[in-house]
Amino acid sequence: MRSHRTTTRCALAVAAVATLIALPARAAEEKTVYRCPGNPVLYTDTLSAKEARDKGCKTLEGAPITVVQGLRPAKGSSSSAAAGKSGENRVDPNEQRARDSDARRILEAELKKEEDQLAELQKAYNNGEPERQGDEKNYQKYVDRVAEMKANILRKESDIAALRRELAKLQ
Template identity: 70%
Template sequence: MNRIAAYCLCACALATTPLAWAQPAREVYRCPGNPVLYTDTLSAKEAQAKGCRTLEGAPITVVQGVRPRPAASGAAVAGARSTEERVAPGEQRARDNDARRILEGELKREEDRLAAMQKEFNNGEPERRGDERNYQKYMDRVAEMKADIARKEADVAAIKRELAKLPQ
């Protein structure tokens, strides 16, 4: 046999040698309970006292997993707040009034912009500009105006929804 083949054969033999031969044998016990416990840290007397049995064969490999955290329920989160964090009813009413005033102002501005956009749109036939000799340019501007109007209508509807959420 040549040297390389002998070296490979020796390396393969070492790689397949069980680790149990290199380490002292330890007893693995299976202890009853919920969950069932497999351990090699007990002495023979402790294992007998707990009702554990010796396992025959290969040792058991256990991979530790990450335990999921319990989900916090809404009641637990609300209960965790102290009374110091709560806002006085008068102060909350003032905050709600400020929010309503701000939203009503914003709604008025958005409705005015929407009306101006719809007037300029002129039911899908806005006036042509001087730089729009190309008909496609004009059509692109009309499509963009239509999309802007749809977006503005969605904004107005969103503000109205927010206003409806506020207490009277």
């Protein structure tokens, strides 16, 4: 009788040890899958927990993930189609010059309009000390309006710089 109990106990002990050894191995096999924001949404198991947290990724637990292979385009068909279309879509050089001239004229008009608006904003801003308005008895309202004016001036300056860059590309 003792030998049967001993054998059973030994068998249970061996099973328990085997289970304890298998748990870390199974945990290593089951990697944590993260869903990271962006376009396209990224599902990955290659990030560490810190990297996932920094990127704003969320863990997926118990959700099955299906990977669908995309269709590969047939070789040769897209390159020959693109080569045929490029000749058909060519624009006459005179027409292209006219388009470029129109674009330059539009950009110059936009630049002049933005510069005029910037001059008006700077005049009203009065070097950070604009006139107080009647509804600004509360000093914080005045400070908020001055900050908004400064932000508008900075935005206009940025817009003007962008327009000048675009004009430089056309020159």
